[in-house]
Amino acid sequence: MVALLGAKGRKQRRKGGVVIRTLFVDAGGVLYNNINEETDFLAQVARRYGRDEAETTRHAMASARVYESGRKHVHQVFQQLVGGLPWTGRGILDTRWLDRMYMARVRAYEDNFRVLREVREEQPDLTFVLTNNEAEHWDRLKDEAHGHFGMFDLLCSSWRIRRVKPAGAFFTEALRRARANAEETLLVDDRLPVLRAGAALGLQTLHVSTPDVLADRLGPLLRGRARPAPVR
Structure with a gap:
């Protein structure tokens, strides 16, 4: 104290x-x-969207400065990470799920x-x-x-x-x-x-x-x- x-x-x-x-x-x-470094958050994202965990983690870390600097919304960056194709309806990022997963790991x-x-x-x-x-x-x-x-x-x-x-x-x-x-x-x-x-x-x-x-x-x-x- x-x-x-x-x-x-x-x-x-x-x-x-x-x-x-x-x-x-x-x-x-x-x-x-530190959520990305200390929790399974990125691993859970990779599993949900059928992506390789190591590759997803590597790309997420490399892309962090894009959303941290405010150049893009974090949801836009993660949509690119999971490789969704909005025009097909496949792999579209569930942003509510993403935020729940993130906040559940915040301590x-x-x-x-x-x-x-x-x-x-x-x-x-x-x-x-x-x-x-x-x-x-x-x-x-x-x-x-x-x-x-x-x-x-x-x-x-x-x-x-x-x-x-x-x-x-x-x-x-x-x-x-x-x-x-x-x-x-x-x-x-x-x-x-x-x-x-x-x-x-x-x-x-x-x-x-x-x-x-x-x-x-x-x-x-x-x-x-x-x-x-x-x-x-």
């Missing part, structure tokens, strides 16, 4: 360590599990939700920014179920930025929209390539290698009792 911070705590944070004024927080791997990390809400209440001067890669449609479905949008001052999901992490342009645009300085921004993410890209631009980083890391490390970093570890 994050300890309460009063004036003394804020003073200590300014005197020692890195002053953090903005948090860039990922969703998949930090607030939720919210309630402890991390609680930690972020506590930090918001205790440190109202911090700007909270959502910086995740996700399809707009599925991002909104998860918000309807678990309410993660409401924890943030600004939504800079990939579908809003029109860029996908770890592109440098993603972070540049997110910093511009948040009116934030890189050196005063803490990037919280589970992926090392993303953290390396952020660090290259001067962002501070917190690697959430497992969900429990957020509760253990976020408080000390914000209180100035620990420095962000270099990303290797």
